[in-house]
Structures are given as structure tokens and as C-alpha cells.
Amino acid sequence: MTDASKVYFGSIVHGNKGAFASIAVKLDKILENLDLSTIEKKDKVAIKMHLGFRDGYQTVPVFFIRRVVHAIKELGAFPFITDNPTAVYNAAARGYTAETCGCPLIPIAGVKDGYTEKVEFDFHNVDTLELGGVLRDADAMIDLSHAKGHNSCGYGGAIKNIALGGYHGPSRWKKIHGVEASIPYWDADKCTPEHAKKLVEACPDGVIKYDEEEHKLTVGFGMCNQCLECMEVDKDVGCLELKPENYALFQELMARGSEAILKTFDQDKVFYLNFLLDITALCDCWGIGQPHIVNDIGILGSKDIVAIEYATLDLIKKEGLIERMIPPFFRKVNLDPEADLHPFQRIHGPWKDPYLAPKYAEELGLGSSKYELVEVLSQEETMKMKPPTGVRETEPSFY
Ligand code: SF4
Numbered sequence: 001m002t003d004a005s006k007v008y009f010g011s012i013v014h015g016n017k018g019a020f021a022s023i024a025v026k027l028d029k030i031l032e033n034l035d036l037s038t039i040e041k042k043d044k045v046a047i048k049m050h051l052g053f054r055d056g057y058q059t060v061p062v063f064f065i066r067r068v069v070h071a072i073k074e075l076g077a078f079p080f081i082t083d084n085p086t087a088v089y090n091a092a093a094r095g096y097t098a099e100t101c102g103c104p105l106i107p108i109a110g111v112k113d114g115y116t117e118k119v120e121f122d123f124h125n126v127d128t129l130e131l132g133g134v135l136r137d138a139d140a141m142i143d144l145s146h147a148k149g150h151n152s153c154g155y156g157g158a159i160k161n162i163a164l165g166g167y168h169g170p171s172r173w174k175k176i177h178g179v180e181a182s183i184p185y186w187d188a189d190k191c192t193p194e195h196a197k198k199l200v201e202a203c204p205d206g207v208i209k210y211d212e213e214e215h216k217l218t219v220g221f222g223m224c225n226q227c228l229e230c231m232e233v234d235k236d237v238g239c240l241e242l243k244p245e246n247y248a249l250f251q252e253l254m255a256r257g258s259e260a261i262l263k264t265f266d267q268d269k270v271f272y273l274n275f276l277l278d279i280t281a282l283c284d285c286w287g288i289g290q291p292h293i294v295n296d297i298g299i300l301g302s303k304d305i306v307a308i309e310y311a312t313l314d315l316i317k318k319e320g321l322i323e324r325m326i327p328p329f330f331r332k333v334n335l336d337p338e339a340d341l342h343p344f345q346r347i348h349g350p351w352k353d354p355y356l357a358p359k360y361a362e363e364l365g366l367g368s369s370k371y372e373l374v375e376v377l378s379q380e381e382t383m384k385m386k387p388p389t390g391v392r393e394t395e396p397s398f399y
Pocket residue numbers: 202203204205206207208219223224225226227228229230231242
């Protein structure tokens with residue numbers, strides 16, 4: 001990787017009412033700049049995206065997907081969309097079908113989520129993960145992501161899209177989501193059942209569970225906002241110790257999970273697109289419609305997974321939160337302007353630093369945090385162009 005990786009940016013704000021200045025054409029321009037020509041004729045090209053779940057419709061609009069599919073088909077290659085099986089099977093409910101997208105939708109690990117390739121890891125309590133066999137079979141990949149918040153790591157984008165979405169269900173839900181607990185945080189010998197129950201009661205978000213029969217206390221790190229009210233109740237006993245290190249494990253494993261997937265591709269045939277549109281607080285997998293908590297920003301494209309993540313996070317940080325849109329169930333939102341926190345940390349807690357996963361990815365050599373933001377069809381540029389005098393339908397048209 002060179003020192004500064006290029007990240008192409010198409011802003012949602014356009015400088016001309018002509019269609020040539022719109023976000024749609026900016027996506028085409030980004031694809032042109034990314035130069036997809038390394039994709040060869042007949043290559044099977046996986047477009048890895050999050051297709052949402054149940055009523056979670058705020059994924060990347062099919063309108064944009066069609067344009068990406070079209071660009072790949074123009075090369076004579078064969079694109080397909082892939083995600084976890086359930087998301088694929090009910091994708092039509094959110095507008096994604098082979099007809100609307102322009103290419104097939106194939107479950108990432110086969111019909112029953114069992115077509116996988118075992119990848120070895122040596123990371124705390126994780127020794128293997130099962131990579132989706134369909135993604136493994138692809139010759140090229142477009143890692144196409146909806147940028148949004150995430151309760152476990154603050155942010156979900158290009159890294160999360162493949163690091164979780166690239167593996168089969170049990171790998172995601174049991175192993176990757178279970179890694180935070182691999183650093184011991186509760187001392188059973190120091191804790192009585194009575195005190196354990198006090199700790200459960202101390203958590204306003206209900207993320208501490210206690211099994212009295214087994215005398216076992218667990219913290220659901222994914223939903224913990226690090227208010228530390230439980231630690232306050234525990235201070236005279238000292239059986240509970242929540243540390244930033246626990247929360248960081250998920251992010252480091254995401255970087256390592258991405259590395260394992262990227263190793264299966266020729267790096268010249270991997271491209272990243274982040275859509276900073278309809279930016280919600282929680283991931284698309286929640287299956288609910290959500291208010292957007294950051295204004296729409298635009299679309300980013302890069303060949304560097306680290307650079308695109310840093311650029312995405314920096315742009316979201318610059319834009320800031322729309323405070324009135326933050327749902328009231330986020331109990332500990334930190335809106336102190338003096339606190340140097342990313343908007344996603346303000347919502348999900350200071351230890352869920354969204355820059356951590358890209359930082360680990362950079363340490364693994366997956367890319368560079370130094371990036372050059374190259375805006376395509378900027379306001380300044382398109383304002384100088386001749387605008388159309390009007391737009392109207394002169395006669396019915398099928399295309
Ligand atoms: S830090 Fe707060 S949210 Fe997290 S487990 Fe403790 S009380 Fe619950």
C-alpha cells in the first residue's frame with residue numbers, strides 16, 4: 001500500500017439540478033475511478049452486502065445496487081449478491097430480487113448455512129471460524145456496505161460487512177460475539193448469590209444475567225453502554241471488573257476475520273463501497289425501521305479497506321449527530337461537546353471506539369489510515385456546468 005490511499009467521494013449535496021450532477025451519476029464516476037478492469041470476463045463477482053432483516057429496510061437502496069451490477073456486467077463478468085441465508089430468502093420483502101437487482105442472490109454459506117471452509121485462528125477463545133463457501137468460490141468481491149452504528153463495536157461498515165457477514169451463523173453469533181467474555185471479568189469465589197442478584201438489579205439495561213443454580217454471572221457486552229453503575233455497586237466486594245480490553249476483542253477479531261477473507265482473493269479484484277446514507281444507530285440486522293441519527297453524507301469508494309473506514313468515520317464525526325433523532329432508549333448518550341468522542345461512541349459508550357477495528361486492520365497490513373479524499377463531481381465543479389432548463393415527460397417511455 002502507498003502512503004495515502006485514494007478514497008473517492010460523491011457527496012449527497014449536488015451543485016446543479018442536472019441529472020449529470022446527482023448522487024447516482026457520482027456512484028458511476030466512483031466506479032469509473034476505482035477501475036474495475038481487473039475483473040475478467042466470466043469472473044464470478046460477489047457483491048457482499050447486508051440485505052437487512054425483517055422490517056430493517058434501511059439498507060443500500062436497490063437503485064444503487066443495479067448500477068453496480070450493471071458496471072460488472074459491462075465487463076462480461078457475472079455478479080451475484082450474497083449475504084446470510086435468512087437475509088437472502090426474505091430479501092424480496094425489502095425490494096431485493098434477481099429482477100430488481102439484475103443478478104442472482106445466493107446465500108453465503110449455502111442453502112442450510114453449512115457450505116463452509118474452516119479457517120484456523122489463534123485468538124483467545126476462538127480457534128476456528130467457518131467462512132462462507134459461496135464467498136470463497138468468488139473470483140472477485142465488491143464489499144458494499146451501509147455505514148451505520150453497531151451496538152457491539154460502535155460502527156458497522158466495510159470491515160464488519162465481511163468480518164461478520166462473511167462467516168456462517170454459528171461463527172458469527174457464538175464465536176465472534178462471544179469473544180468479549182474471553183478475558184475473565186467476574187470472580188465467582190468473591191461473589192455471593194445475594195451480591196450477584198444486586199449486580200443484576202444494578203444494571204438498568206438488563207445486560208447482567210445470573211444463574212443461581214450454576215452460580216454463574218454473565219455480562220452481555222454487546223448491549224452494555226459502559227455506564228459502570230454495576231461497578232459502583234460492586235466496589236466494596238470487587239468481584240466484577242469490566243475493562244476496555246474486553247470490548248476491544250470483538251474489534252480485533254473483526255480485523256482478523258476480514259484478513260482471513262481477503263486472503264482468499266486476488267487483492268486487485270477487491271473493491272469497497274461505503275454508503276453513508278440513512279445512517280442509523282443500530283445495525284441492519286435488528287430488523288426494525290430506525291430514525292437516521294446523522295444526515296446523509298454520500299458514497300465512498302476505495303481499494304483500501306482501512307482508508308475507506310477511516311474516511312467514513314471522519315466524515316460521520318464531522319457531520320455529527322442529529323440529537324432530536326436519537327431514540328430515548330439509548331440511556332447514556334454523551335452529548336458533551338468538550339468530550340472528544342465519535343458520534344457512535346456518544347451513543348454506544350466510550351469503549352466502543354469505532355476506529356479500533358480499522359486500527360487493528362492497519363496493524364495487520366490490510367491498508368493505510370492515511371487517505372486522500374478525492375471528491376467526484378463536486379458542487380464547485382458542477383455549478384459551472386450548464387443546468388437543464390426543465391425536466392418533463394414528452395411522451396410515455398418504457399425505459
Ligand atoms: S456498565 Fe452499565 S450497562 Fe454495562 S453491565 Fe454495567 S450497569 Fe449494565
